[in-house]
Amino acid sequence: MPRPAGVRNQDFEEKRLALVTAASSFLLSDDVEAPSFRQIAIAVDTSEPTLRHYFQDRSGVIIAVFEQLHELAASMRAAAAVVGPSIEESVTDYLDLMSQYRENSLYIRAHRFGIRESMIDEKARRAYLENLVMPGVEAVANRLFKSPGWSGPLHAARQAAMMLMGSSIFMVLHQELLNGKKYAPMDVDAYFERMKIWMKPGLAEHPDPSVQN
Template sequence: MGRRPGARNRDYEQTRHALAATLSAALLRDDGTPATLVDLARAAGVSTTTLTHYFGDRDGLYAAVLEAVRADAADFLASGTSAGGRPPEETLPGLLLGTVLAWRRFGLGRVFAGGLALGLGSPRRGPAFVSGLLEPFLQAVEQLLAEHVGRGELPPLDADQRRAAALGVLSPVVLALLHQDGLGGSGVRPLDVETLARGHAALLLAGLRAS
């Protein structure tokens, strides 16, 4: 019996995810300008018709890429933001150093830079970047902080304070990575981001405990 009109192949979602994951590093051209649908089709080795079939348009593809990155990063977030019996003196530096590693070795930096370049000022792509990549990361850090608070290793923090602290944990390191890698700041004013990450974690813990 044939498929009913509008029905999808069984492997539709798997193929869609695989295409989106393949294109996670291709949102921008080498010169930093947004990739066109033709560019993206060439990078994936498929036709533009195939891309529009699975994603509708470039904004739909953009949202799917971020969702694929979030799904593929789920294990990293789960392991990097779970205390697992370790004190915050280990978990916070470990989280930040893991972020540096993922940024530079596993393509997170290119995805993040592409997400910012395409999402800023866009009523569709901006919220997709926030919900697909930025918020899952921040909420995972909030969960880690809550775990340490629950074990008495950090002072009490309400939901707003945990959110502010999570932003405070990530922001300096992400900004440093954008400065050094994405914007070429390593040739203007070099910075050891790993050393920054360790020092920032120590300062943040001291500040939280002093409060």
């Protein structure tokens, strides 16, 4: 007797997780560009009706992959949130960490996937923001806010986190995702060292423009 519509099989979550893992491996591959729902089903070796049973539609698959990436990035967020003995050292250590991420293929592929899907799907845009972008911002903001020597409010720490992350991520994506290291090579180590010189004084002694004198 067929299962009534809407009823889940007992191993629903286990099978769904296996499909998400397979879809993630496919969607984050270097040679994949915005595949259709049918192409995703073929890649994970299942039928479109089965994939629809677990995710409803293409957006559901993409959101599930972002949710899995959120879990996989937990250790990265933990490292980004580590507080140094001073605001200057917290900034230095964070930029050293970002410099290392240019060798982290998961980090690069996850942001490539996020940027690509955000351009074509509103639901994916929100999922990228909520699962990868803002958790990263909050991790770095907490690092700065809790560092000895920081004197601004939490919202200012979030703004500083956006500046640090934006300039760092763009350099990594420029060199790795856009293949800048081949077509427009830059001295990435010198870039991050220069950022330390520029950013540390500003974050250690900064006026808060939101506070009226």
